[in-house]
Amino acid sequence: MKRSGTADLPLHYGKVPPWLYERMATLGRSIVEVMLLDYGKDEVLRRLADPFWFQSFGAVLGMDWHSSGITTAVMGALKRAINPDARYLGLYICGGKGKLSMQTPQELLQISDRIGLDGDSLIRSSKLVAKVDNTAIQDGYQLYLHNFIVTDNGNWSVVQQGMHEKDGTARRYHWHSEKIKSFIEEPHVGISGPSQGIILNLTAADACANRAGIMTLVQEDSSKVMQDFAKLVMPSHHDVRASDVDLKRLGAMLYVARESQPSQFEDLL
Numbered sequence: 001m002k003r004s005g006t007a008d009l010p011l012h013y014g015k016v017p018p019w020l021y022e023r024m025a026t027l028g029r030s031i032v033e034v035m036l037l038d039y040g041k042d043e044v045l046r047r048l049a050d051p052f053w054f055q056s057f058g059a060v061l062g063m064d065w066h067s068s069g070i071t072t073a074v075m076g077a078l079k080r081a082i083n084p085d086a087r088y089l090g091l092y093i094c095g096g097k098g099k100l101s102m103q104t105p106q107e108l109l110q111i112s113d114r115i116g117l118d119g120d121s122l123i124r125s126s127k128l129v130a131k132v133d134n135t136a137i138q139d140g141y142q143l144y145l146h147n148f149i150v151t152d153n154g155n156w157s158v159v160q161q162g163m164h165e166k167d168g169t170a171r172r173y174h175w176h177s178e179k180i181k182s183f184i185e186e187p188h189v190g191i192s193g194p195s196q197g198i199i200l201n202l203t204a205a206d207a208c209a210n211r212a213g214i215m216t217l218v219q220e221d222s223s224k225v226m227q228d229f230a231k232l233v234m235p236s237h238h239d240v241r242a243s244d245v246d247l248k249r250l251g252a253m254l255y256v257a258r259e260s261q262p263s264q265f266e267d268l269l
Contacts, residue, residue, distance in 0.1 A: 016063070016073045024061040024073060029081035031057070032091070041090050041151040042178070048149055049157040049176035068170035071161045072097050075147040087115070090152040095126075101146035101160075108148065117154050128183045129158045131269040133173045136184065138200040140164050141171045184211065184265050202265075211265045218268060219261070222254035 016024070035044050047053045058070035061077065079093040086092045092111050095104035105123045112119030126148045134143045141162030150156040158175040173188075180187055184203055202211055217225065226247065262268040 014069075016069070020062055021073070021077060024063065024077040025081040027061055028057075028074065028078045031060075032078070032082060033089070036089060036091070041153065042155055044091060045149060045151065045155055045157040045176060046178070048159060049174045049179075051172060051174050054159065054172075054174065068161070068163075071159065071170070071172050072145060075145070075159055079147070086111075087152075092150050092152075094148040094150070095146045097145045101144070104146060104148050108150070111150065115152050117150070117152075122148070122150060122154070122156065125156065125177070125183075126158070128266060128269060129175050130160065132183060132187060132203060133160060133162065136202040136269060139171070140166065140199070184269070215262070215265060215268065218254060218257040220258070222251060222258050225254055226251045 032044060035047065047057070054074070055070065058074045061074060063070045063073050075093070076096060079096065082089060082091055082093055092107075094107035094111070095101045104126050108122045108126060109119040111117065112122060126146070129148075130143060130146055133141075141164050143160055143162040145159075145161040147159045148156060149159070156177045159172065160175075161170050161172045163170050175187070185208070186205055187203055201207060202214075229245075229250070230247065257268060260267075
């Protein structure tokens, strides 16, 4: 079985020197152009979606081989080098780190309008990928980087990264549209990384009943759910207690979810 899905990296701070960043952009574009000529656009997506190939790619470009910054630097350099000639290359890179990640939907919409892609579908895919790794899978990593790479034929890959709340590591997630049969059930080709203990994984095949239960819950009267929750008393040995939950926010989310009437778990995410 091909091992792909995630990579765990030590978190490093600081910035890439301008001279190195320029060289990374120039070399990265040259490598991508060779792949486009020899193998085509879809092969570029496949390779960017392979965490082991991506890690090697970053090292070849000159970035520290084990640094969390390899993700930010490589994708930032590629976006800078590829996007000015994206129409010629047939490859577009959206999003980025922090606030740039929030611009992904608008960028996808602008690209779709120019070249005739289904922008709404691409935006939905971008949001679902982020929601799955940030919410449906709760492994202690909070996403802070999201890059959506799309070709002019509508196929795409995603490279995104999260920071662990406690141990100071970063985890990179890779997606490829070619591999996805469902966003909410076993969407990853695989996940490889050190164990973080017990996690919540609502995309596991065994979590089907959990997803169905959540859908039932959000379709009920939110005020009744809140009344029941307010009575909840956690045992002293339990890690999560009622005081740990923002009841006002929970009530608002339940109300909004019920009013929007999501028909499936993807819509709820």
